[in-house]
Every structure is written in C-alpha cells, then in structure tokens.
Amino acid sequence: MVKHINLKKKNQSIADKVFMFFVYVFLWGSFVAVLYPLIYVLSSSLSSPQAVTSGQVWLWPVNPTLDGYIRVFQNKQVMVGYRNSFIYVIAGTTINVAITLMTAYPLSRSEFKGGSFLAKIFTFTMLFSGGLIPSYMIVKDLGMIDTMWALILPSAMQVYFMIIARTFFKTTIPQELYEASGLDGCSEFKIFLLIALPLSKPIIAVLTLMYAIGHWNSYFSALIYLKSQALFPLQLVLRGILIQNNVDLSSIADVKTAMELEGMRDLLKYSLIVVASLPIIIVYPFAQKYFIKGMMIGAVKG
Amino acid sequence: MVASFINEWKTEFKKRWQLYIIILLPVLYIITFHYIPMTGAVLAFKKFNIMEGIYGSPWAGFKYFKQFFDSPNFWLLIRNTLSISIYQLAAGFPIPILLALGLNEVSNLRFKKTVQLVTYAPYFISTVVLVSLVIQLLSPRIGLINVIITALGGQEQNFMGNPDYFRTIYVVSDIWKVTGYNAIIYIAALASIDPSLYEAARVDGASRLQKIIHVDIPGILPTIIILLILESGKIMSVGFEKVYLMQNDLNLVNSEIISTYVYKIGLLNAQFSYSTAVGLFNSVINLILILSVNRLARKWGDIGLW
Numbered sequence: 001m002v003k004h005i006n007l008k009k010k011n012q013s014i015a016d017k018v019f020m021f022f023v024y025v026f027l028w029g030s031f032v033a034v035l036y037p038l039i040y041v042l043s044s045s046l047s048s049p050q051a052v053t054s055g056q057v058w059l060w061p062v063n064p065t066l067d068g069y070i071r072v073f074q075n076k077q078v079m080v081g082y083r084n085s086f087i088y089v090i091a092g093t094t095i096n097v098a099i100t101l102m103t104a105y106p107l108s109r110s111e112f113k114g115g116s117f118l119a120k121i122f123t124f125t126m127l128f129s130g131g132l133i134p135s136y137m138i139v140k141d142l143g144m145i146d147t148m149w150a151l152i153l154p155s156a157m158q159v160y161f162m163i164i165a166r167t168f169f170k171t172t173i174p175q176e177l178y179e180a181s182g183l184d185g186c187s188e189f190k191i192f193l194l195i196a197l198p199l200s201k202p203i204i205a206v207l208t209l210m211y212a213i214g215h216w217n218s219y220f221s222a223l224i225y226l227k228s229q230a231l232f233p234l235q236l237v238l239r240g241i242l243i244q245n246n247v248d249l250s251s252i253a254d255v256k257t258a259m260e261l262e263g264m265r266d267l268l269k270y271s272l273i274v275v276a277s278l279p280i281i282i283v284y285p286f287a288q289k290y291f292i293k294g295m296m297i298g299a300v301k302g
Numbered sequence: 303m304v305a306s307f308i309n310e311w312k313t314e315f316k317k318r319w320q321l322y323i324i325i326l327l328p329v330l331y332i333i334t335f336h337y338i339p340m341t342g343a344v345l346a347f348k349k350f351n352i353m354e355g356i357y358g359s360p361w362a363g364f365k366y367f368k369q370f371f372d373s374p375n376f377w378l379l380i381r382n383t384l385s386i387s388i389y390q391l392a393a394g395f396p397i398p399i400l401l402a403l404g405l406n407e408v409s410n411l412r413f414k415k416t417v418q419l420v421t422y423a424p425y426f427i428s429t430v431v432l433v434s435l436v437i438q439l440l441s442p443r444i445g446l447i448n449v450i451i452t453a454l455g456g457q458e459q460n461f462m463g464n465p466d467y468f469r470t471i472y473v474v475s476d477i478w479k480v481t482g483y484n485a486i487i488y489i490a491a492l493a494s495i496d497p498s499l500y501e502a503a504r505v506d507g508a509s510r511l512q513k514i515i516h517v518d519i520p521g522i523l524p525t526i527i528i529l530l531i532l533e534s535g536k537i538m539s540v541g542f543e544k545v546y547l548m549q550n551d552l553n554l555v556n557s558e559i560i561s562t563y564v565y566k567i568g569l570l571n572a573q574f575s576y577s578t579a580v581g582l583f584n585s586v587i588n589l590i591l592i593l594s595v596n597r598l599a600r601k602w603g604d605i606g607l608w
Contacts, residue, residue, distance in 0.1 A: 055449040103328040106321040113314045125336040131581030133568045134342030188320035217428035235430045242434030
C-alpha cells in the first residue's frame, strides 16, 4: 500500500517535471517572441546603412554608428512633429483629467440628485455614436478644422476612464467625511477641491498616464481634422515617413548612390521608430504599474 | 405628490447646486461632441445640401441604405469585417489565458516579473510604430522574415502585397501587442482563488496539470466567459487605425472594412449622406450586439457592464 502511494507520487513528480518543462518552453517562447523584434529594431537603428540593407544585422548592431539618429534629429518635419505632440499631450491631458474628475466626482456622490440619470447619459455614448461624418461636421461648424483644438476638445473625455475615476471616489472616500465636512459648513466646491482632490492623487496619476499615452500614440483625429503639416503630431509625420515612404530627401541628400540612399532610408526608419517610442519607454515603468491599477479599479463594478 | 417631489428637488438643489456647477462643463461637452452628432446622424436619411446644412436638407428616406445594401461592396465589407474579428477572437482570445496559467505555475518570482514586464510592453507602442515595424520586418529583400526565408532556401514573399496574408499579419501582430496586457486580468483572477482549494488539491495528490484543470480553470471561468461574451459583442467594430495603415492597393480585397470605407467615401469622396448611412448601419448593429451580449453576460455570469 505504502509502496503503491510512493510509486504514484513518483510518477506524479515526473509528470509534473515534464509539464513544467513545457510551461517554461512556452514562457521562454513568448518572452523571446516579444523581445526579439524590439532588440532587432534597436540594433538595426545603431548599425551602418550597408549592414541594414544587406541583412547582416540579426541580434547586435553591426558596425555601430549613430548616423540614423543624427539624421532623425536633423529632420525638421520630425522635430516639428515631436514638439506638436508634446503640446497635444500636455494641453490635452490637462483638459482630459480636469473634465474627467469634474464628471466622476459629482456622479460618485450618493447625495447628488439626478446623478444616476446623468451617469446613463454619459455611459450611453460608449454604446452608440453618430458616426464619423456627423462628428466631423460639428468640429467643422465650430471652426476647429485645421486647428490644434480639433485634437483636444472633441476627445476631452473617455467615458470609460470616467467610470474608473468614479469607482475610485466611491470606494476610497468615506461617506462620513462628506457628512462631517458638510456639518463644518464647507461648501461643495471646497469639499471637492480641498478634501476630495487631495485624496485622489493615485487616480489622478492613473488618468494622467492613460490619457497622455493615448494622446502620444493617436493619429486618427489628426488624420481627419488637420491639413497643415505645421500642426501634425509626431504619429502623423511618422505615418508619412514610415508607412507612405515619404522620406524628406533633403536630410539624406548628401548620400550619393541609390544603394546607399536606400540603406540610409531604412536606417532612418529604424532610428525613427526608437526615437518616437522614447517617451513611452521612459514612462513605461510607471505606466505599467498605474495601468494595472486602473484596470483593477475598473474591474470592480461601481 | 408632484408638488412634494418638486419641493424635495428644490431643497436638494439649493443645498448642492455647486455639484451641478461642477458637472456643467462635462455635460456641455457630452452634448456638443456626442449628442449633437447623434442627432446629426439623420443626415443618413437626407440628401445633403451644403447650403441648407444637415437639418435643412430635403429628406431622402432609406435611399442611401438601399444603395449600400445593393452595392457589391456590402457583402465584401461585411465579410472582411467579420472574418478579421472572428479570426482575431479565435486565435487571440486563448493565448492570454495560457500565458496567465503558465506564469501562475512559476515559482521563480524574478523570472515571472521579467516575462510579465516584457510581454506587457508592446501594448504601449503606437499603432503607427507597430505597423511600420511589421512592414519593415516583412519587407521584400531586407526584411528580417524574408532574410530568414531566403537563407533557408525558400522563396521571397511580398507579404504586405498579398491579400491572402493580410488577416494573418493583422491577427499575429495584434497578439504580439496585446497578449501581455490581456493576461493581467487573468493573473489577477488567479491570484484571488481561495488558497484552501490548492491545499485540498495537494492533499488529494493532484498533479500540476490536474490542479490547473480542476482548480485554476474553474476559478477563472467566470472571468473567461464574461470577457468572451464582451469580445464577441465587438465583432462588427474592427478598429480603423491599424487596418487603414496596413492597407495598400494590392491587399484591398481583404482589407477594406466598414470603418475604412466610411472614411474614404465620406471624407475623401465627400459623399456625406451615403457615408453617414453606412456608419449608422454599423453603429446600430454594434448597439444591438453589445446590448444582447450584456444580457447574456448578466444571465450567465451575473455580471453585466451596467
């Protein structure tokens, strides 16, 4: 009997070992599959144009050079796009966070009469929209076509983020605090600004990161609302260079042969991918933490 | 009765009018940029005249809807939209679950954290960068994939120019981007499983695989069902951004979807009414889908979106 159990245990541990072997194969596989393209791009961006065109790069940079990066920073279009994107991120995110909090806070208060009806008005927009053309028309009627406002105001709030913020207010600020502040004669403005907001730093951080990354990465509004290149955010400039292959030749005009030109063009693309993702890479350590936080708050039903 | 109701409102409003002031701006926003466009969707039933505006233009009835249903594009767009999203759901949905289950087995915390950190990262890469990365890696001659294929003695492929590859490229690159992100919710669900169940499984002498089948999977099943139901509510709303960037003249047969079509006929060809009709048709289908799916979620999982 005892022997039988031991045998069973032994079989089991072998089965477990085999199983864990497959688990590790799968995890290492996923790890490499995600990481490798990123390393490949980074290494290519640091290699010589010849090495890139002849397919010599496979893991580490070949004949390392910063040529690609120098040319990216010499490209005026890219620099203008970079600057514009920062403007959109800063202005857009500030407005986003303000509007989101101004919606989420009143809707989180149980004493707010008509709040549940208003909440439905907001959430319904997640389910149904008038579509592209009617949205375009209102932006046009407001005279915002081809202005920076078109990228900021029509997307002033994401209702999903507002729901996350509302859940945060509901679950972290105790009802007693509101009651006590009310008794102390605090006005609702004061309660919002001096009591609720200082307690909501975590959610403000979550919202700021989620909105900021959204602004940095988006190109759709710019594609439909902007005409002047001077206003283009980086992503739209990238689309021209990386996808439509419109490399501004002036930045690589000194290159003579066609072969070299093509090599430089590809090198420029790899460097550009890295440069464009730099702000995201910098905030990633914070972003991954806060996004998870936001997701967890969002998963709790408010 | 009515009077007391109004009185109650009055006193409430007097006490808390500042809350209404706080939410005033957001309400103006939601009306201007969401509800006015919703009423603007009547454009679908009107023959648009730029002088008269949306509301002044003459009615056209269902003319533009008929035009859409009768056009050869109709079935092509439905087919493309559906096949992309069903392919994506079938291939992409199980992988985050596997990743979460796998990570849950690992006792080496450092390894677990590193894998999570890396697989989660592509989620933050922009669509433009993602698509250009894909195009670079798949490009004929210098792209990494073709370099490998020719090195192995294979035939070089023009991946982006071949419509047969479009869906696979779309789905695989999407899996690459979102798997780590989508795994998080399952990892959290796994972490919240009652530890006494594992204890019981250990006492019963369950192997790791048995433990996964009898404890882990039942533990996260509600999450799986809800997410599956919610995802299937989105099958008619494939996003514009990525498909549009991946499109070229050669792969259009398989890559033209409703949202890209609406953009092209509406904003590029200025057929405002027709484009609005196509968009409205899509919005209504999506609304019906999400409402029915939410119903299902409530019925089966006791969890709805609202």
